[in-house]
Amino acid sequence: MPFIPHTSSEIEAMLETIDAASIDALFDEIPKDLIAQPFAHIPDGNNEMLVDRLLQQRADQVESLQCYAGAGAYQHHIPAAVWDIAMRGEFLTAYTPYQAEASQGTLQLLYEFQTMIAKLTGMEVANASLYDGATSLAEAILMAVRVNKKRPKRILLIGSVHPYYRQVVQTIVSQQQIELVDIPVESATGVYAAEQLTAYEKTEFAAVVVQQPNFLGCLHATDTITDWAHAHDALLIACVNPMAMALCQEPGQWGDTGADIVCGDLQPLGIPLAFGGPYAGFLTARKTFARQMPGRIVGRTQDLDGKTGFCLTLQAREQHIRRSKATSNICTNQGLLVTAVTIYLSLLGDTGLRQVAQTCHQQATALLQKITAINGVQRIGDAPFFHEFAVSLPKPVDRVLTELAQRGIQGGVSLTAMDPSWPDGLLICVTETKTMDDITQYAAQLAEVLA
Amino acid sequence: MSESLIFTQGQRGRFATAQAPMPTTMETDLPQEYVRQTPLGLPEVSELQVVRHFTRLSQYNFGIDTHFYPLGSCTMKYNPRGVQHMVSKPSLLNGHPLLPAEYGQGLLQCLYELQEYIKDLAGMPGVSLIPMAGSQGELAGVAMIRAYHQSRGDHQRTEMLIPDAAHGTNPASAVMCGFTVKEIPTAADGDIDLAVLKTMVGPQTAGIMLTNPSTLGVFTRQIATVAQVIHQAGGLLYYDGANLNAILGRVRPGEMGFDVMHLNLHKTFATPHGGGGPGAGPVAVSERLKPFLPIPLVAYENGQYRWVSEGDGLPTIGRLSSFMGNVGILLRAYAYIRLLGRTGLQRVAEFATLNANYLMVRLQQVGFQLAYPKRRASHEFIISLSEEKKQFGVTAMDVAKRLLDYGFHAPTTYFPLLIPECLLIEPTETESKQELDAFVDAMCAIRQEMQTDAQLLKQAPHTMPVRRLDDVRAARELDLIWCE
Numbered sequence: 002m003p004f005i006p007h008t009s010s011e012i013e014a015m016l017e018t019i020d021a022a023s024i025d026a027l028f029d030e031i032p033k034d035l036i037a038q039p040f041a042h043i044p045d046g047n048n049e050m051l052v053d054r055l056l057q058q059r060a061d062q063v064e065s066l067q068c069y070a071g072a073g074a075y076q077h078h079i080p081a082a083v084w085d086i087a088m089r090g091e092f093l094t095a096y097t098p099y100q101a102e103a104s105q106g107t108l109q110l111l112y113e114f115q116t117m118i119a120k121l122t123g124m125e126v127a128n129a130s131l132y133d134g135a136t137s138l139a140e141a142i143l144m145a146v147r148v149n150k151k152r153p154k155r156i157l158l159i160g161s162v163h164p165y166y167r168q169v170v171q172t173i174v175s176q177q178q179i180e181l182v183d184i185p186v187e188s189a190t191g192v193y194a195a196e197q198l199t200a201y202e203k204t205e206f207a208a209v210v211v212q213q214p215n216f217l218g219c220l221h222a223t224d225t226i227t228d229w230a231h232a233h234d235a236l237l238i239a240c241v242n243p244m245a246m247a248l249c250q251e252p253g254q255w256g257d258t259g260a261d262i263v264c265g266d267l268q269p270l271g272i273p274l275a276f277g278g279p280y281a282g283f284l285t286a287r288k289t290f291a292r293q294m295p296g297r298i299v300g301r302t303q304d305l306d307g308k309t310g311f312c313l314t315l316q317a318r319e320q321h322i323r324r325s326k327a328t329s330n331i332c333t334n335q336g337l338l339v340t341a342v343t344i345y346l347s348l349l350g351d352t353g354l355r356q357v358a359q360t361c362h363q364q365a366t367a368l369l370q371k372i373t374a375i376n377g378v379q380r381i382g383d384a385p386f387f388h389e390f391a392v393s394l395p396k397p398v399d400r401v402l403t404e405l406a407q408r409g410i411q412g413g414v415s416l417t418a419m420d421p422s423w424p425d426g427l428l429i430c431v432t433e434t435k436t437m438d439d440i441t442q443y444a445a446q447l448a449e450v451l452a
Numbered sequence: 453m454s455e456s457l458i459f460t461q462g463q464r465g466r467f468a469t470a471q472a473p474m475p476t477t478m479e480t481d482l483p484q485e486y487v488r489q490t491p492l493g494l495p496e497v498s499e500l501q502v503v504r505h506f507t508r509l510s511q512y513n514f515g516i517d518t519h520f521y522p523l524g525s526c527t528m529k530y531n532p533r534g535v536q537h538m539v540s541k542p543s544l545l546n547g548h549p550l551l552p553a554e555y556g557q558g559l560l561q562c563l564y565e566l567q568e569y570i571k572d573l574a575g576m577p578g579v580s581l582i583p584m585a586g587s588q589g590e591l592a593g594v595a596m597i598r599a600y601h602q603s604r605g606d607h608q609r610t611e612m613l614i615p616d617a618a619h620g621t622n623p624a625s626a627v628m629c630g631f632t633v634k635e636i637p638t639a640a641d642g643d644i645d646l647a648v649l650k651t652m653v654g655p656q657t658a659g660i661m662l663t664n665p666s667t668l669g670v671f672t673r674q675i676a677t678v679a680q681v682i683h684q685a686g687g688l689l690y691y692d693g694a695n696l697n698a699i700l701g702r703v704r705p706g707e708m709g710f711d712v713m714h715l716n717l718h719k720t721f722a723t724p725h726g727g728g729g730p731g732a733g734p735v736a737v738s739e740r741l742k743p744f745l746p747i748p749l750v751a752y753e754n755g756q757y758r759w760v761s762e763g764d765g766l767p768t769i770g771r772l773s774s775f776m777g778n779v780g781i782l783l784r785a786y787a788y789i790r791l792l793g794r795t796g797l798q799r800v801a802e803f804a805t806l807n808a809n810y811l812m813v814r815l816q817q818v819g820f821q822l823a824y825p826k827r828r829a830s831h832e833f834i835i836s837l838s839e840e841k842k843q844f845g846v847t848a849m850d851v852a853k854r855l856l857d858y859g860f861h862a863p864t865t866y867f868p869l870l871i872p873e874c875l876l877i878e879p880t881e882t883e884s885k886q887e888l889d890a891f892v893d894a895m896c897a898i899r900q901e902m903q904t905d906a907q908l909l910k911q912a913p914h915t916m917p918v919r920r921l922d923d924v925r926a927a928r929e930l931d932l933i934w935c936e
Contacts, residue, residue, distance in 0.1 A: 003796055004530050004722075005803045006884040015810040015885060018817075024802045027809050028702055030671045030828050037575065037704045039794070042568040046793025049534040056787060060541035062558025063551075070548045073774055080471045082503055090517030091510035094531055097728035099523075099864075101923075102916040103856050106512035107727040113458055116933040120493025126932045129728070132584040135774040143628075165774055168762075172746070172770035176595055176629040220486050248480065250488050266774060276559060277549030277775025278584065279730035291930060297728060301934075302926035305911060308454070310918035314926040320587070320624035321867070325633045330624035333585040333718065337726025340506075347458055347502045351492045352465070353472035360475040362482075385482050406555065414550050433473045 003046065066411035069443065071389045071430025072216070072419065073134060073163050074277060075244065075269045077357065078434055079341075080348050083271045087341040097297070097333065101312035102304075107336065108311035111299040114343040121246045121346075122239075122263040123253020124285035129297040130334045134266025135169035137282030138162075138210070138240050140295045140329060141264040142174050144284075145208035145236045147293045147328065148261075152207040152234060154179040159193045159209065159226060160186035161216040162240070164420040182206075188424075191219035191382020191391070198229055208236040208262075213252075214245060216419075218389030218428065219382050227256030236261040243283070244269035245387045247358035262286045271345030272338050281335035281342065292318060295329030357433050361388035364440060365431040371444035372429075375451060381426050389430040391416060396451055398427045404450045410443060454917065455508045459934050462496035470499065512917045513727070514861045520887050522811075524832045524864035524876025525619065525667055527697045527719035529804075532788065535722070539783040549775035553758045560757035563779070564750040566734075566786045573696075573797075574713055574736035575706025580745040581734045582777040586694060589714025589733030590625035590661070595769045596712055596737060596744040597659045597688050598629050603744075603767065609658035609687070615644055617668050617868040619694060622661040631658055638870060642670040642824045644678060653685035663692040664708065665699065665830030667868045667876070668823065669808070679709025688712065688741075693733075696720045697880070698805060698831035701798035711738040720800075721785035732781040746772045803881035804831040807888060811879050814892045819899065823871045832878035834871050841873050844902040846909050848873040851898055853920060854912040858894035 007015075012024070021027055047055075068076045087093075091106060098104030098111075115127040131137040146154050156174075158167070158181060171181065182204070184197050192215065209230040214220050223239070230237040239252035239260040252260035268280040286294060292315060300314030320327040349357065365388040372378050377395030394401055398415045405412035413430070416423035431440065480487055497505075514521065521528035544559065553560055567579040583589035594612065601609045612626035615636045623633045634652055639645040644662075660682050665671045672678070682689055691705040691713035697720045705713045717723050718731035725731075737745060747768045749760040759776075760766070789797065808829040815835055816822050823834035837848045852862035852875065864876040879888060901908050913919065 002799055002803075003792055004532060004882050005799060006882070007803060007806075011885045012806070015806055019806075019809045019813050021809070024806055027802075027805045027828055030673055031699075031703055032673065032676065035676065035703045035708055037702055037707060040572045040701065040797075042565075042572045043789060043794045043797065046791055046796045049532075049538075049791065052787055052790045053534065053538045055790060056538040056562075056783075057541060059558035059562050060543045062556075062561070063543040063547055064555040065543050065546060066551070066555065068546075068548050070550050072550055074549050076546070076548070078471075078473075080468070080499075082499060086503060086506045086510070088536070089507070089510045091513040091515045092727055093724045094515035094517045094521075094528075095513045095727040096521065096523055096526055096528060096725045096861075100514070100852065100856065100862050101921050102853065102913050102918055103514040103519075103861060104512075104727070105917045106509035109455065109457070109512070110506065110509055112932075112934070116459065117494055119933045123490065126930075132588065132730075133774045136584070136588075136772070163774075165771055168771040169773065172595070172772055173591070173628075176591075176598065178630070220482075222485065224485065246488065247492060248488060249482070249486055251490065254488075254490065273545045274548050275545050276547045276551070276556070276779040277777070278773065279778040279780050280774065281730075288930070288932075291932065298932060300926035301931040302922050302929075304919040304921050306919055308918055310921045312921045312923050312926050314923065314930070314932075317927070320620035322620070323624075324620045325623035325627045327620065327624040327627075330587040330591060330621050330628050331585070332587045332619075332621050333716075333725075333729040333731040335726075335730045336728030337724070337730060340727065344502060344506055347495050347497060347505070348468045348471050348499060349494070350462075350467035350496045351494045352467045352496070353469075354492060354494060355478070356472040356475055359478055359480065360473045362480070363475050363477075366481070385486050402552075406552070411548060411551060418550075 066406060066409055068411045069429050069431065070411050070414045072414040072428055074274050075430060075432055076274055076434050077269055077432050079271050079273060082348060083341050083344045086344050087337060092340050093337065098313060105311060108299050110340060110343050112301055112311050114339050115299060117343065117346045118283050119285050121243055122285045123251035124263055125288040126291045127285040128294050129299055130339045131282030131284055131296055131331060132335060133278065133280045133282045135166040137264035137284055138166050139170045139173040141238045141262045141284060142170060142208060144293050144295060145238055145262060146179060148290050149207040149236050153205050155206050156181050157201065157206045157209045158183045159211045160184050162210065162212045163216045190384045191217045192221045192384040195225050206235040208238050210238045210240060212240040214242060214387045214389065217382055217391045218386045219384040220249060220386060223255040227260060231258060239263045241265045242269060243267060244358055247354040248362060249387060267338065267342045270342045272341060279335055279338055281338035293328060296331050296334055360433040364435055368431050368440045368443060372447055375448045388432060389428065391426045391428045393424065393426050394451065398425050401450055405446060408446050410446060455505065457934055458495045458497060458505050461501055464496060466496045466498060468499040519859060519861050520883060520891060521861040522863050522877050522879050523861060524878040525694055527878060527880055529722055529880035530882035531722050531724040535784050535787045538787045539780060557757055560750050562783060562786050564752050564757050566782055567750060569789050570715060570734055570736055575704030576736040577739055578737040578742035578745055579734060580749055581782050582746045582772050583714060583733040583735055584773055584778045585729060585731040586714055586716045586733040587621040587625055588772060589735050590621055591628055592735045592746050592772055593690050593712040593714060594625050594629040596741045599744045599769050600741055601658060608655055611656045612658055613652060613660040616870055617666050618661060618663060619667060619692060622692060642668045642827055643672050643674060646674055646677060650681055653681055657685045657687040659688040659690055661690040661692060663695050665695050669830050669833040670824055670827045671830055675708045694719060698801055700801040702801050712741050717781055717785040722788050723781050723784040730778050730781055732778045743767050744769050746770065748776055800881050807879040807881060807883060808832055811877065811888045815895060818892060818896050823874065832876060834874050834876050836871050837873040840902055844906050846902045846906050848875055850909040850912060854898050854909045855894060856913040857915045860891055860894055
């Protein structure tokens, strides 16, 4: 029997110990009229070789295109050592580290992770992960409402937040009647303008949300908005791409006093695209807010002998202790992904991560130059960007994407497909995984398609 | 045994050069106010140092691969190696989530079929694969219950009924959806207190959240009556699928009268726990909740698979994930179901139940007290160490820590909260009789030690990388990140 080790003599002996006539007899407390109908759709089982062949057939029906799509999921090179180590059985098959003494490996790793992501974002404390970027933003907003509870449950979102993130936030925070107010970006710049804030001088907010870079890939001038939020007694939530933090100013340094809560998706740091998940969300904050954070948190402490060790801490915030009064319902999070991210950041280090980010930026800049030289191709917005930008094309974007796909290229993401309120534009991302030859090829193919 | 922090192992300027590309210049064209001015604070170590450090850390962990891990309500069964390999095909790992459906038909087919299988397992007609863990499945389910009542203009239903033995995520999820939680007591036999339940329902009742078998390790026998009482009051029933391993293919939540449920793929369907995730918590629903399922869903029309999303105009509760949930975990569960098939899945519940009942009876025979000695175990059961505490001053925590020294991961301790000094023990179907017997031997040896050397237990563990940790200090003197 697959994965069940019992021999028939063992089964007999066990039933005898239990004093039961059969395995069926062990279910005698279940009322007879509830006994299930046989499965209608689940097929018969198969051996490993045949199921592997089935999965290979399915995988063959997934086309591998050269990827210039970003929009929240970014293709980066993942060093071989990352998943080689993360997939060790001791990391892979451990549970949440409740028994600290038998989980020091996971716990020390999480402490190292918390340190890395806190420093990368310029903040004082971090949790051990959330599900993904979108839910990390929802949790950050719920946390801000708890921290800033004297203010009304109203949040100002500075344009443009990733449309799917925006929808996830809506799904989750609307359950608690939290109001969301949006400031759109200026189409000329691709970012918000300080003048747009004057309309909200007299409106009270619990927090202001800025995504950096924003959905169009553009970088906001974050000092003004951070100081504006604080002057109006609102918290500043930064939702950032952690890879961009190797190049761009970290939220801890924004404005006079820095952001209050930072969140985002760890996917760019060693997690494969894998059709959208599993990824991992993160959350960092000021130390004074630690007790309002959601999710697992690891702390360093001492054992009976005074020796350093690690354990889950501040568990009185969590659902398994506090139940209906917990800061969040989250239990299982994304531990294994954080394991990979911690190994990735350790391998790349300070210099390596800067080089990856700089290469992304340089190559994106190079591609933008090449394609805006094509007749009728124009950038949407003119704000500085990291590794992603939007352009308008002289032909419908959907058609262009289809023709590029026929040439083996996933040319980007259609803005209108993500959010019908956007103009017909193409969002393009370039990372270090592309060579200058690839970029030249892309520009040439696009020129042909548009000709 | 100890491993220094990776931050203290480095040298300024050292890094794993093979990993990073070399840009043509490190000078940036970005305006100064956008540029980072501070160090990143990351370690500066070689590739070998990284490999050694994290390999060593891994060796400080217990996992299913190294130890028996009878953690109650967590279903720590063997995670088949084959499944890992099957889902790691390059095109599946490298696909961008926004790849148009026409280029990803093979993937969508797997997900579509998984939706169908889950309908089968749940006995319910609607499924969404999106929730990324059990507790997000709960959030989705409770949000659907809320949306359902609101769609009927039934705004007075503000209370969610939850048994005192429920997982902590249940009340936490209900509160996240704006409900007030009303706790239902447990009767002496371990079943829900039906008499009290009947006095608690009314026009304010939105629904009830139940695990069956419950976290007390017993099947709630009057479930049909519970369903009737709740439905008559106009409420809906939520099934917490954390204990589905006990009844897979035997009883289906839909047939028990439940309207909505989540499944923990990282429990019942053997996807690895990863030291705390990732999991996946797909939701299944009855006909009346189908319109509210979280998006996107996978549909099959005219020979093509496609994503059902905003454009389809459903009154969905909306999105819950940046993209399409934890696809990699969904694929693992799909491969596991294809390996076991219908017969294999039924066998899971049979042998999980056999192992639990065997271990329960053996522990009782050697003198441990069962929480519910007159009941069958489901896939798990509870022993209480209250007597031992009275006699020897030894707690459930002491026994749990001492078990680590004997090479067993501890069972779940102090949960459910209503059984004092309890251990919740779930062996799963993949453990052999020898392993269970060895666990009983260890428990007997610990029982001996209680009488001869209680201090040994109070100071356990003795063989782990650290001795018992001071978690009060950890919470009082918060040290959450390393500072130079």
